[in-house]
Amino acid sequence: MKTFDAIIIGKGPAGISAALYTARANLSTLVIGKNESSLNKAPSIENYYGLSEPLSGEKLLAVGMEQVKALGVTVADEEVLSITKLFEENLFGVTSKENTYQAKTVLIATGKPQKKIKLEGLERLEGRGISYCTTCDGFFFRKAKVGVLGYNEYALHEAEELLTFTEDITIFTGGKEMEASEEETGKFKIIKEPIEALSGTERLEGIKLKNGETIPLQGLFVAYGTASSVDFAQKLGVLVEDGSIKVNADMATNIDGLFAAGDCTGGFKQVSVAVGQGAVAGKSMIDYAKKRG
Ligand SMILES: Cc1cc2nc3c(=O)[nH]c(=O)nc-3n(C[C@H](O)[C@H](O)[C@H](O)COP(=O)(O)OP(=O)(O)OC[C@H]3O[C@@H](n4cnc5c(N)ncnc54)[C@H](O)[C@@H]3O)c2cc1C
Numbered sequence: 670m671k672t673f674d675a676i677i678i679g680k681g682p683a684g685i686s687a688a689l690y691t692a693r694a695n696l697s698t699l700v701i702g703k704n705e706s707s708l709n710k711a712p713s714i715e716n717y718y719g720l721s722e723p724l725s726g727e728k729l730l731a732v733g734m735e736q737v738k739a740l741g742v743t744v745a746d747e748e749v750l751s752i753t754k755l756f757e758e759n760l761f762g763v764t765s766k767e768n769t770y771q772a773k774t775v776l777i778a779t780g781k782p783q784k785k786i787k788l789e790g791l792e793r794l795e796g797r798g799i800s801y802c803t804t805c806d807g808f809f810f811r812k813a814k815v816g817v818l819g820y821n822e823y824a825l826h827e828a829e830e831l832l833t834f835t836e837d838i839t840i841f842t843g844g845k846e847m848e849a850s851e852e853e854t855g856k857f858k859i860i861k862e863p864i865e866a867l868s869g870t871e872r873l874e875g876i877k878l879k880n881g882e883t884i885p886l887q888g889l890f891v892a893y894g895t896a897s898s899v900d901f902a903q904k905l906g907v908l909v910e911d912g913s914i915k916v917n918a919d920m921a922t923n924i925d926g927l928f929a930a931g932d933c934t935g936g937f938k939q940v941s942v943a944v945g946q947g948a949v950a951g952k953s954m955i956d957y958a959k960k961r962g
Pocket of ligand 1: 678681684704708747750779895939943
């Protein structure tokens with residue numbers, strides 16, 4: 670297992686800005702992220718300090734990446750599936766499909782959380798059979814018939830975590846192809862049929878498929894798309910307000926050693942704000958790592 674002083678999740682302006690500070694302060698730093706920054710979608714940036722002419726978001730990201738690589742930062746093009754607190758070692762564990770890493774301090778800079786799937790009954794049954802956190806709620810579904818809603822590595826990771834509690838697990842892809850090999854999904858039933866609605870009034874009772882069939886279920890764990898800041902927060906017990914991670918002026922969350930910066934903290938979603946918050950978070954991570962030793 671590779672251990673770093675600092676792990677930064679997200680390769681957008683907030684994450685890269687934080688890494689510039691941690692690396693220059695000699696913290697061994699890993700930046701881990703997929704190539705899906707909001708900035709990739711911005712054709713022309715004109716309102717960022719120091720630009721003599723408009724620059725595409727893609728170019729601005731590429732320049733930032735060159736800057737951190739020149740400082741010796743390790744960069745991994747991986748999707749993070751979970752963050753855990755390893756209390757005994759007083760470290761954080763960060764798991765992707767390919768690797769598990771450890772660090773003294775972690776920054777969540779994963780941008781604006783993606784919109785989750787909309788399904789009739791989903792919000793109504795939250796906490797009544799619908800969960801977003803296998804670590805928190807898996808225990809309540811021992812030997813139960815449960816589903817995982819999702820279609821990729823994140824869903825597979827959550828299904829595997831549920832195996833501790835039950836073997837009766839179905840992955841519902843909601844009409845998408847499963848992005849994993851049959852070898853990887855072998856322990857689970859896979860249903861690719863599109864979903865009409867979730868059924869149940871007081872508690873979840875089942876999933877109604879578009880083909881008219883209803884599959885009875887006691888629990889459904891939502892792991893749709895890429896794991897977002899809110900998914901990580903829920904599992905770690907990080908405070909979230911209106912879908913954004915709550916931080917103080919030092920960009921610290923309520924978990925010691927865990928920081929957040931950029932669009933995932935809400936507010937004014939701009940490159941300049943993300944870069945500024947990244948700088949503050951980087952400084953706070955340095956102070957934390959030095960104090961911790
Ligand atoms: C179309 C458009 C135009 C815009 N125009 C402007 C503009 O003109 N000026 C301006 O200032 N701002 C603009 N913005 C806003 C700006 O792009 C964002 O405020 C800024 O990119 C936020 O930076 P961030 O680092 O917080 O998040 P992001 O840039 O979104 O980066 C998030 C990073 O986290 C990674 N990530 C997410 N989940 C995971 C996971 N599970 N595992 C691993 N990695 C993960 C992503 O892949 C990405 O690398 C625009 C945005 C859009 C969409």
